[in-house]
Amino acid sequence: MNFEAVIGLELHVQMKTKSKMFSSTPVSFGEKPNTMVKVYDMAFPGSMPIVNKQAVINAIRVSNALHMTIDDTLCFDRKNYFYSDLAKGFQITQHERPIGSNGYLDIDNKRIRLERLHIEEDTCKQIHLGDYSLLDYNRSGIPLLEIVTLPDMRNGKEAMKLVEKIRSIVTFLDVSDGKMEEGSLRCDVNISIREVGSDRLGPKVEIKNLNSISNVQKAIDYEIERQKQLFLEGKNIVQDTRRFDEKNKKTVAMRFKTDSIDYKYFREPNIPPIKLSKEFIQNAIETSPELAEAKYERYLAMGLSKYDASLLVQDKDVSNYFDEAIETKASNKLLVNWIFGDIHAILNKENISIKQFIVSPKHLGELVLMIENGIVSNKQGREIFMEMLKNNDSPKELIKSMGREMISDENVIKEMVIETINNNPQSVIDYKKGKDRAVAYLVGQIMKKSQGRANPSLTNKLIQEELRRR
Amino acid sequence: MGYLHLSITELHNLLKEGTVTPKQLVDEAIAKAKADNNNCFEYIMEKEAYEFVDKLGDFDDSNPLWGIPFAIKDNYSTKDVPTCASSNILEGYVPVFSSTVYQRLIDRKAIPIGKTTLDELAMGGTGTSGHKGKTYNPWDETHKHQIGGSSCGSASCVAASIVPFSIGSDTGDSVRKPASYGGLVGMKPTWGRISRYGLLPFAASLDHVGFFTRNVEDSAILLDVLAGRDGKDFSSSFEPVDKYEEDLLKPRGKRIAVIKEIFDSITNEEIKKTFINTLNSLKNAGFTVDFVNFDVKLLRAVYPSYIVISCAEATSNNANLDGIKFGLRESGETYQDVTKNTRTKGFSELIKRRFVIGSFSLLRENQDVLFRRAQKARRLIVEETNRILKDYDAIYCPASPTTAPLFEKHADKLSNEYLIADNWLTIANFGGLPSITLPIGFSDGLPFGGNLTSSPFKEKDLFAIASCLEDITGLKNLSKKGEE
Numbered sequence: 001m002n003f004e005a006v007i008g009l010e011l012h013v014q015m016k017t018k019s020k021m022f023s024s025t026p027v028s029f030g031e032k033p034n035t036m037v038k039v040y041d042m043a044f045p046g047s048m049p050i051v052n053k054q055a056v057i058n059a060i061r062v063s064n065a066l067h068m069t070i071d072d073t074l075c076f077d078r079k080n081y082f083y084s085d086l087a088k089g090f091q092i093t094q095h096e097r098p099i100g101s102n103g104y105l106d107i108d109n110k111r112i113r114l115e116r117l118h119i120e121e122d123t124c125k126q127i128h129l130g131d132y133s134l135l136d137y138n139r140s141g142i143p144l145l146e147i148v149t150l151p152d153m154r155n156g157k158e159a160m161k162l163v164e165k166i167r168s169i170v171t172f173l174d175v176s177d178g179k180m181e182e183g184s185l186r187c188d189v190n191i192s193i194r195e196v197g198s199d200r201l202g203p204k205v206e207i208k209n210l211n212s213i214s215n216v217q218k219a220i221d222y223e224i225e226r227q228k229q230l231f232l233e234g235k236n237i238v239q240d241t242r243r244f245d246e247k248n249k250k251t252v253a254m255r256f257k258t259d260s261i262d263y264k265y266f267r268e269p270n271i272p273p274i275k276l277s278k279e280f281i282q283n284a285i286e287t288s289p290e291l292a293e294a295k296y297e298r299y300l301a302m303g304l305s306k307y308d309a310s311l312l313v314q315d316k317d318v319s320n321y322f323d324e325a326i327e328t329k330a331s332n333k334l335l336v337n338w339i340f341g342d343i344h345a346i347l348n349k350e351n352i353s354i355k356q357f358i359v360s361p362k363h364l365g366e367l368v369l370m371i372e373n374g375i376v377s378n379k380q381g382r383e384i385f386m387e388m389l390k391n392n393d394s395p396k397e398l399i400k401s402m403g404r405e406m407i408s409d410e411n412v413i414k415e416m417v418i419e420t421i422n423n424n425p426q427s428v429i430d431y432k433k434g435k436d437r438a439v440a441y442l443v444g445q446i447m448k449k450s451q452g453r454a455n456p457s458l459t460n461k462l463i464q465e466e467l468r469r470r
Numbered sequence: 471m472g473y474l475h476l477s478i479t480e481l482h483n484l485l486k487e488g489t490v491t492p493k494q495l496v497d498e499a500i501a502k503a504k505a506d507n508n509n510c511f512e513y514i515m516e517k518e519a520y521e522f523v524d525k526l527g528d529f530d531d532s533n534p535l536w537g538i539p540f541a542i543k544d545n546y547s548t549k550d551v552p553t554c555a556s557s558n559i560l561e562g563y564v565p566v567f568s569s570t571v572y573q574r575l576i577d578r579k580a581i582p583i584g585k586t587t588l589d590e591l592a593m594g595g596t597g598t599s600g601h602k603g604k605t606y607n608p609w610d611e612t613h614k615h616q617i618g619g620s621s622c623g624s625a626s627c628v629a630a631s632i633v634p635f636s637i638g639s640d641t642g643d644s645v646r647k648p649a650s651y652g653g654l655v656g657m658k659p660t661w662g663r664i665s666r667y668g669l670l671p672f673a674a675s676l677d678h679v680g681f682f683t684r685n686v687e688d689s690a691i692l693l694d695v696l697a698g699r700d701g702k703d704f705s706s707s708f709e710p711v712d713k714y715e716e717d718l719l720k721p722r723g724k725r726i727a728v729i730k731e732i733f734d735s736i737t738n739e740e741i742k743k744t745f746i747n748t749l750n751s752l753k754n755a756g757f758t759v760d761f762v763n764f765d766v767k768l769l770r771a772v773y774p775s776y777i778v779i780s781c782a783e784a785t786s787n788n789a790n791l792d793g794i795k796f797g798l799r800e801s802g803e804t805y806q807d808v809t810k811n812t813r814t815k816g817f818s819e820l821i822k823r824r825f826v827i828g829s830f831s832l833l834r835e836n837q838d839v840l841f842r843r844a845q846k847a848r849r850l851i852v853e854e855t856n857r858i859l860k861d862y863d864a865i866y867c868p869a870s871p872t873t874a875p876l877f878e879k880h881a882d883k884l885s886n887e888y889l890i891a892d893n894w895l896t897i898a899n900f901g902g903l904p905s906i907t908l909p910i911g912f913s914d915g916l917p918f919g920g921n922l923t924s925s926p927f928k929e930k931d932l933f934a935i936a937s938c939l940e941d942i943t944g945l946k947n948l949s950k951k952g953e954e
Contacts, residue, residue: 039567043790045560046547046569046668050704080786080832084805089789133805135794264832266841269675269783271704 002196003231005224007159007189008151011166012144013176014122014184015058021121021143022049022092029182033136041124041140043087048270051076055143056099056276058175059119060284062145063100065169065291066114070281071097074274076119080264084133085123087140094118095265107161113150120144145175151190156220163187163216168292171316180212187216192237193227202227203239207251210244219244223251295319302326308336317354321361328365331372338368342385358392359385367395375399376406377456408455410462413446416454417462420445421470431467439463472498474539475631475949478688482534492537492581493523499539499583502632508606508617510627512544513552513585522581534691534715535580541627541636544585545592547668548572551582555670556600557590559816560797569668570700571637571679578695583633586623590818592639592672593784595647597622598877599820607651607874608950609916615874618648621680625652628682631949635683635692641672642776643869643895645680646907646921651874653909653917653948654682655936657689660926661902662707664693665700673783674705676776676899685946686908686937690714693929712930723863723931726752726922730761731769732894735886736871741918744911745868748920751942752866757935759866762858770886771847772900773893778844781828788825791816852901856925859903864924864935869895869907873916895921904929906936909945917948 019026023040040047056074063070077095100117124140126133147166153159167185171178178185189207194200207223210216223242230237242251290298292313299309312319318339325335339354343364347354367388371381376399387398399405407413420442421428430438442463446454473481473490484490496519503514519539530536542548545555547565554560568576576582589599597605597619605622606613608630617626621638625648628636638645640658649656658680666677679696683689697711728749736742749759793799793812800811817825831840858865871891875881881888898905905923912918920939924932940946 042795044547044565044567044796045553045555045563045670045790046565047567048667048703048705050702078786080789082789082792082806082809084794087790087795089792090786262834264786264829264834264837266782266786266832269673269705270671 001232003193003224003228004154004196005191005193005220005227006151006201007153007155007191007220009149009153009159009162010188010190011147011163012186013062013147013166013170013178014186015055015143015145015175016177016184017052017054017058017143019052020141021052021055021119023047023141024050025141027142031138033134033138036138037140041087041137043089049092049268051271051274052143055119057284058143058173059099059117059145060276060281061173061288062147062170062175063103063117064285064288065173066100066103066105066117066147066166068100068103068114068117070276071099071101072276072278072281073097074099074276076268076271077265078268081261083123085126085135087124087137091120091123092268092271093120093146095263096267105162105165107158107165110158112152112158112162115148115150117145117147120146145170155224156217159189159220160213160217163213167213168313168316172289172291172295174289180210186210189216189220189223191220191223191227193224193231202231203237205237205239206241208241208243208254211246215244215246218249219251222249226251292316292319295323299332302332304332304336308333311340312336315354321354321357324361325365325368328362328369330365330368334368334372335365338364342382346389359388360392363388363392363394370395370399374406374408374455374457377452379452380406405453406455407450407453408458410458413454413459414462414466416446416449417442417459417466420449421463421466428467428470439467472502472631474498474502474634475947476634477685477947478534478538478634478683478691481538481634482536485529485537486531492526493520495537495539496520496523496581496583499633502630503584503627506627506630506632508608508626508630509602509604510541510586510623510630510632511584512554512556512587512600512602512623515551515582515584518551519581519583522576522579526579530579533578535575535578535695537579537581538635539581539583539633540575541584541586541624541633542572542575542582543588543592543621543624543636543638545588545639545670545672546572546585546637547670548582548585551585553585553670554601554797555591556588556602557816557818557821558601558798559791559812561816563797565668567668570665570702571696572668574696575637584627586621586627586636588622588624589620590821591670591784591788592620592641592644593780593821593824595619595642595644596877597626597648599818601818604877607916609653609874614876615916616651616877617874618651620644621648621682625649625654625656625682628652628654628684629948629950635681635688638680638682639669639672640678640680640899641676641780642899643893645678645682646895646898646905646919647870649682649907650869650909650919650921651917652682653919653945654684654907655686655689655909656680656682656907656919657693657905658898659693659697659904659929660707662705663709663904663927663929664696665698665703665706667700667702667706671783671787673780674787675783676780678899678902684949686906686933686940687715687718689906689936690718690933693933697929707927709927714930714933717930718933718937720934723935724757725862726757726759726864726866726935727762727858727862728759729764729858729865729867729894731764731766732867732891733761735890736868737887738872738913740913741868741871741873741911744918745920748910748939748942752939755938755942757938760862762862764854764858766886766890768847768851768854769890769894772851772896773889775844775847775851776893776896776899777827778831778840779848781824782832782841783828785825785828785832848900851897855897855901855903859925863928863931864922866920866922867891867894868910869919869921873913873918898923902926904932906932908936908940908943909948910939910943911945917945
């Protein structure tokens with residue numbers, strides 16, 4: 001029997017706006033528990049929601065990147081339920097009129113339809129310890145985007161690629177950190193199987209708490225196999241909610257899914273519907289940061305290889321670093337080599353991101369430019385780079401203070417050449433016999449003498465001229 | 471003899487002349503509040519009031535509220551001052567922030583005397599359901615009659631001359647009905663005209679800030695101070711604020727509509743007669759007064775629609791009271807138990823019944839026949855009202871079909887008198903319309919009021935018409951203990 005899986009995703013994107021979705025509380029991660037909290041975030045009686053404009057702009061930008069229809073009236077609803085992480089006893093969300101709807105993304109020439117995108121607010125963080133729990137309201141009220149797909153995916157890889165693409169969009173648009181490991185991007189999977197050709201679906205199983213993109217794929221592929229086996233063994237597939245056990249690479253049942261909760265939605269009365277003008281929507285879209293795809297095209301147009309271009313757009317911060325560095329007019333290709341060579345090695349070694357890297361893109365560009373223009377040799381460039389790693393000093397200044405500026409003055413080098421040849425008569429004889437090694441030997445001597453500062457190609461040229469004359 | 475039976479303007483002039491000092495006014499207000507036997511107060515702000523007096527600074531003639539004592543309903547958040555909305559669920563709750571209304575008043579150097587009682591969480595119209603029990607009507611020393619609710623304490627303390635004005639809140643008629651029973655001017659402006667930030671929500675789409683004064687001019691003075699956009703309340707309006715007091719006596723619209731079906735449903739002949747007399751006087755004063763029709767089916771739908779919508783919103787608005795973050799907390803094995811035990815103990819049966827009604831009407835299978843249907847009725851009622859207000863400057867009818875009812879009185883809740891005349895004020899909440907009640911007569915020693923309601927943001931016109939009506943009846947500055 002042939003089976004196929006029917007997979008839909010629900011993603012939650014935590015936005016990194018300056019303040020929370022409905023209050024002026026600053027959003028800042030990694031702070032002490034319950035220090036990023038104002039009265040609204042803890043639902044003190046009489047506190048009221050104020051809509052965060054930047055979050056709306058973000059939602060418009062992401063909706064646009066997902067090819068969605070954007071609603072020109074912004075409406076919010078209450079989703080009512082009691083839970084210990086929900087301060088107000090309801091969550092403000094967009095139930096009836098999501099800001100974005102009917103979009104799609106193409107994954108390897110396959111179109112995945114996206115049902116909706118809506119704005120909502122995060123709950124507080126719970127830490128369960130033994131027989132008690134602690135609540136941290138720092139997270140309460142942080143803006144979220146929820147993106148819901150239609151069940152158009154058929155395997156773990158497609159789902160993984162979709163998540164990857166959405167992650168790229170929200171990070172390149174500066175909407176979110178998009179880190180599944182840290183919960184700023186969360187993915188729930190709905191999955192059921194059916195016989196190929198049949199439209200009768202098996203029970204829908206939900207997988208929650210996936211904490212990396214690769215686990216999305218692994219969990220789905222495991223779950224498909226599990227459901228197939230159950231089916232083939234004639235056993236029931238139970239409609240339940242599962243989590244992915246990373247250690248054993250298995251999905252594990254968390255709870256049975258009973259009839260879904262009735263959230264008793266109704267319109268949020270404290271936020272009258274807001275008309276979004278055409279200009280506002282247009283402006284949000286036009287001022288959007290550049291998406292990975294657009295950057296990729298731009299890199300190809302500036303002559304980078306497909307390989308280099310795709311490497312660069314894998315990480316928004318890396319491509320931004322590159323974009324800043326090329327403003328110095330340094331060679332694209334050389335910059336790419338530096339970024340994915342020396343710099344990449346350092347980042348890996350120190351386990352930091354390029355945003356934390358000490359050398360500014362401008363200084364890297366200046367250094368590369370000096371090497372290109374022969375002001376310093378490659379070797380010297382590397383030495384200067386090592387110095388730059390200390391304080392991000394400007395390479396121009398470093399050259400001066402290190403006395404490392406290249407000697408390109410013909411008269412100075414000529415003097416050294418004559419002196420060196422005079423001291424090495426054997427090399428003239430070797431040269432006349434046609435031994436090229438003689439030149440290299442003399443260059444080495446001059447480099448030693450000049451502490452590597454003599455311009456190598458100029459030195460080479462002058463040695464040959466002098467030898468020919470003898 | 472004291473001063474607090476006087477109006478805001480009268481007190482302002484005495485303060486200006488130096489006849490009386492703010493401290494003397496506070497002395498009198500605190501003494502009266504302590505001696506109060508009408509159950510007006512949840513909390514008397516004695517210490518705070520004297521601290522405010524100390525910080526008053528110099529007399530400011532341009533500020534009519536300088537040094538004037540007031541009281542505020544206990545469902546307004548007041549920083550460092552206990553706020554429990556007359557419910558056990560908020561026992562021990564001391565807010566860390568102030569409502570915009572309270573903040574504006576103290577910024578204008580008015581002096582808070584106390585937090586007043588209400589029907590629990592502002593849900594109720596009788597002034598009987600707060601955790602401290604019944605609040606009485608100062609006009610009846612035998613304590614047999616209601617003052618009405620939910621702003622019962624705020625109404626009683628102004629009627630009893632403890633303070634010259636007080637702040638209430640009005641979700642169905644919670645300021646304008648008690649004003650009628652207490653011989654007071656009760657005003658609620660357009661929804662969005664005054665910030666609701668820090669007002670404990672009952673039903674946000676219907677909730678209004680309102681206030682009690684003893685004359686129309688004082689009411690206009692308060693709106694001058696309280697009206698205006700507030701960045702903390704997203705629903706507050708950007709509409710420019712008028713100069714309400716300054717323009718009080720300028721001639722305004724003169725077309726008044728009386729809804730025939732409301733008038734007809736009243737059985738008290740004395741109220742009807744008095745009301746007709748005011749109509750004749752208004753005509754003599756140059757007003758056009760017409761009886762107009764309003765679909766009875768819609769009028770009878772006001773109360774049931776109100777119950778469904780307000781209870782639905784209330785169940786959600788009060789879901790934050792879960793015993794986890796503030797207020798009462800009962801212990802339990804799980805968080806579910808904590809919440810269940812806290813809410814079981816903290817709310818009265820009446821409140822729980824409202825939550826059940828609200829929750830029931832929001833259930834997926836009931837939304838269409840209850841909640842959405844009530845919203846549809848609300849929309850139709852507002853459309854019908856706006857149709858009338860297109861041709862008239864105000865709707866004018868008796869504010870209630872009776873004087874203050876007896877505590878043990880149970881109205882026939884299916885009669886037109888109850889469904890229509892006793893509940894029509896809620897139309898102004900449905901439409902967010904400005905609406906003012908003022909006294910128009912007495913029956914057996916108890917006052918009763920008339921109500922004027924106009925189009926959104928026409929407060930200026932409304933005050934002007936109310937002021938004319940006040941001149942006609944001569945009923946202003948009424949208060950029980952202030953009478954010589």
